[in-house]
Amino acid sequence: MSVKLGVPSKGRLMEKTFEWFGERGITLSRTGSDREYAGAVEGIGNVELVLLSAGEIPRELAAGRIHLGVTGTDLIREKLGQWEQQVEELAELGFGHADLIIAVPACWVDVDTLDDLDAVAAAFRAKHGFRLRIATKYHRLVREFLRDQGVADYQLVDSQGATEGTVKNETAEAVADITSTGDTLRANHLKILSDGLMLKSQATLFRSRRTTGDESERRTVKELCRLLRVD
Numbered sequence: 493m494s495v496k497l498g499v500p501s502k503g504r505l506m507e508k509t510f511e512w513f514g515e516r517g518i519t520l521s522r523t524g525s526d527r528e529y530a531g532a533v534e535g536i537g538n539v540e541l542v543l544l545s546a547g548e549i550p551r552e553l554a555a556g557r558i559h560l561g562v563t564g565t566d567l568i569r570e571k572l573g574q575w576e577q578q579v580e581e582l583a584e585l586g587f588g589h590a591d592l593i594i595a596v597p598a599c600w601v602d603v604d605t606l607d608d609l610d611a612v613a614a615a616f617r618a619k620h621g622f623r624l625r626i627a628t629k630y631h632r633l634v635r636e637f638l639r640d641q642g643v644a645d646y647q648l649v650d651s652q653g654a655t656e657g658t659v660k661n662e663t664a665e666a667v668a669d670i671t672s673t674g675d676t677l678r679a680n681h682l683k684i685l686s687d688g689l690m691l692k693s694q695a696t697l698f699r700s701r702r703t704t705g706d707e708s709e710r711r712t713v714k715e716l717c718r719l720l721r722v723d
């Protein structure tokens with residue numbers, strides 16, 4: 493059986509991942525038409541490229557359906573409970589940097605910290621009869637962070653994209669999302685709480701801990717790690 497390497501199937505993460513492997517003598521490429529999710533690996537035998545959504549790579553690693561995978565640390569921590577037991581972090585790749593943060597409307601001049609948010613949340617509930625809404629796709633990470641910080645009077649509303657727009661659309665009062673340049677937050681009149689940084693993420697190479705027990709696969713993974721200088 494060949495070793496399966498999962499890589500994001502599109503956009504900046506895919507391109508930068510291809511570059512990172514290329515610099516280490518392993519050429520990854522997409523084959524077939526623009527729309528066909530097929531790929532090739534040169535520079536080592538017996539390794540198959542699997543092009544996947546970045547958000548699905550954590551699950552595929554955990555299930556052992558791919559041996560190695562590149563995705564953001566944010567997605568691993570969000571999608572996998574006790575992630576360290578399921579995957580091993582082999583190397584941070586130095587791109588795909590993004591911060592997971594909590595932001596509120598810039599016009600909330602008296603709200604700068606999580607304590608302020610907690611106070612506003614209690615007042616919000618008393619006034620409106622329902623809890624202040626935080627829009628996010630990072631449910632696990634936001635819950636854990638706010639629990640540790642002692643903020644309880646809120647509810648999460650699911651937002652799988654265009655999350656910063658939910659405040660203007662009046663489906664949430666605050667957002668928890670990733671930011672890199674900050675442009676999207678500014679454009680949507682949102683500000684980050686001064687202690688609202690939850691996680692610093694970047695693209696990372698992971699190895700599945702769910703091994704198949706196949707000796708030749710283990711040798712190939714070891715050889716690939718040696719070539720990539722991550723062993």
Ligand SMILES: Nc1ncnc2c1ncn2[C@@H]1O[C@H](COP(=O)(O)OP(=O)(O)OP(=O)(O)O)[C@@H](O)[C@H]1O
Pocket residue numbers: 503505544545546547548563564565566567588589590670671672673693694
């Ligand atoms: N603006 C950004 N700058 C840098 N990294 C980002 C940015 N947006 C997302 N990322 C990172 O890229 C990774 C993939 O993000 P996301 O899940 O949004 O992917 P996507 O391109 O929408 O893929 P898909 O829809 O196929 O799951 C995440 O780890 C995230 O931290």
Ligand SMILES: O=P(O)(O)OC[C@H]1O[C@H](OP(=O)(O)OP(=O)(O)O)[C@H](O)[C@@H]1O
Pocket residue numbers: 652653654655656669670671672673674675676677
């Ligand atoms: O700080 P910035 O550089 O402005 O980047 C942040 C934006 O990038 C991501 O969105 P993406 O482009 O992946 O689209 P999405 O809203 O569909 O997730 C993220 O969800 C923010 O909206």
